[in-house]
Amino acid sequence: MKKKHPRQVAQTPRKSALDNGAAGFNRARSKLSFDRLVEVGAKMGMENPLFVCHERAAKATTLINGKEYLNFSTYDYLDINTHPEITEAVTQTARTFGTSAGASRLVGGERPQHLALERAIADLYGVEDCIVYVSGHAANVSTLGFLFGARDAIFYDGLAHNSLVQGTRLSGAVKYSYAHNDCAALEALLKKHRAKHKRALIVTEGLFSMDGNIPDIPKIIGLKQKYNCMLLVDEAHSLGVLGKTGRGVCEYFDIAPTDVDMWMSTLSKCMCGCGGFIAGSHELIEYLKYGSPGFVFSVGMPPVIAEACRKALEIMLREPERVQQLQNITKYFLEYAKSRGLDTGQAQGYAIVPIIVGESITTGILSIALLKRGIYVMPVAFPAVKEGTARLRFFLSAAHREEHVRQVLDAIVDELPKAQAIVEQYRREHQDAQ
Ligand SMILES: Cc1ncc(COP(=O)(O)O)c(C=O)c1O
Incomplete structure (x- = not known):
């Protein structure tokens, strides 16, 4: 026994x-x-x-x-974890780089795997740049907490992931939670409150993790434009899952990537590693890289994990x-x-x-x-x-x-x-x- x-x-x-x-x-x-x-x-x-x-x-x-x-309780949606190409790539990487980045990238320096992964993600989305954090949860908490403040507003879906809610709280921005997946409720809040705030952000997931439903992103983009807001879409569960080739919300709705200001996803699901990213304009990403506490004051992603995620992305695109x-x-x-x-x-x-x-x-x-x-x-x-x-x-x-x-x-x-x-x-x- x-x-x-x-x-x-x-x-x-x-x-x-x-x-x-x-x-x-x-x-x-x-x-x-x-x-x-x-x-x-x-x-x-x-x-x-x-x-x-x-x-x-x-x-x-x-x-x-x-x-x-x-x-039925694992996020390896595309069945890529343990793929021999990933195991081989990780083994090779470990031989040269070990298993730790050793320090924050800002002070301890980059590894080629960080840059390659960030480039691959930015290219996937067709946006200028990308920043990778060591945790998906921390990516949301730190990004929202750093970018927004007391004069701002964050409008988020009632079933938004805990990391999005925690980030909103940390930022000190005024929080407006709208009824789950209800664009009319979102618009009612925007109409009533948007003008009171300096900057405003709308936050949604691309595929909701509790219900498996998809928000009407084109409609949300329309609202973002109408009410002069920014938009963050958390693709934790939609990257690799939505669209013909797994490119997520963008492919599913056929929208312009720049209509969303911040594409976020974890790397722990279809990408078979751990960590999270924000992809968007170069200006935004540079700002985060020099200021976001979860990046600046936290160790860089282990190069082996960055390599595993990049390989997983490559396999996803090669094997739709x-x-x-x-x-x-x-x-x-x-x-x-x-x-x-x-x-x-x-x-x-x-x-x-x-x-x-x-x-x-x-x-x-x-x-x-x-x-x-x-x-x-x-x-x-x-x-x-x-x-x-x-x-x-x-x-x-x-x-x-x-x-x-x-x-x-x-x-x-x-x-x-x-x-x-x-x-x-x-x-x-x-x-x-x-
Ligand atoms: C929507 C969403 N965002 C962020 C996260 C946090 O990602 P991680 O578990 O990779 O830290 C999760 C985790 O399940 C999630 O479902």
Whole structure:
């Protein structure tokens, strides 16, 4: 028998000496929805479904505790991670450059891999320049935090990623959150508030990570022009996914790249590395390179990662059939889910499809039940999504096959009523569970 990873053993919350002390976080922690899922699961003798340790690259399938699982929780949408060309390029790079950039690029200097990656991304978008940060989250936080200030306004989608919201907060700009994917709501806010501010930015994702839906970018560009705003589009989930060849929002809508002031994406999804970028005008990028704290005061991206991302981009462009496969399998998933009576919300069939369950705890238990059946898919609950809309969030990949899709969706149809019954019973027995 393989030994379980320590995190995978059912955990009963323990009392700590710090519980009531000023330095203790146990009380605060108990408010986290994830922790509640672990706690209730543990009381029911279930394993912690979070922080599981994968024993090889997680692709369409993965290995956990020596057991193979079908996997729907990895962002490797184009099935490029572990590609032999990337492994080879990274190995060669490591021989000369090691694994660290050693210092901030501003003071410690560039490596050729940084420049090559930034050039490749700028060319992909057809814009002048690009800056790469070591983290996608930090790219948003630092860029927004640095560029905007108290006299400015940031208008962002109600379901914008945490990094965009944190960046907005850090900037001190006045925040206006508009109803998710609702251009009329955005325009109402612009009409009412835009004139009060010096500069204004509209922020949206290219493909929403919680719902798998796509905003009307041409309409948002129209609003940006009408109300004299800038526009940032976060392509974390749309780069590699939208458009015939994976060039993202630009290709999907056939828009001019310069209609968007800042193209942002992480490099942790289709680009198989980590980090994030902003692509746009040379003037903007130079300003960020000399001032944005998450770039200036943070180490440069490891050259091996920059090389991996550049190679992944090259493979994406060379093999557009991967993009096609991803789009085909997601469409199949969406149609099959609907045919089985499951709620897929607003998903449009591009890489991300939620199966909306409703209650957080039922969703968690369903995910644990699927884990027991050899299927790994993670629940998303409040506060990441609205109360009552908890879901299993599926990330499809070009490596998934139709039989994988049928296997998981049939299992959900089977397990969902059981999960609902468990919650009902738990409620009756533990009145304090709610
Ligand atoms: C829309 C969006 N933006 C930014 C990020 C942050 O990227 P990273 O995880 O690469 O730091 C994510 C991460 O999932 C995301 O979904």
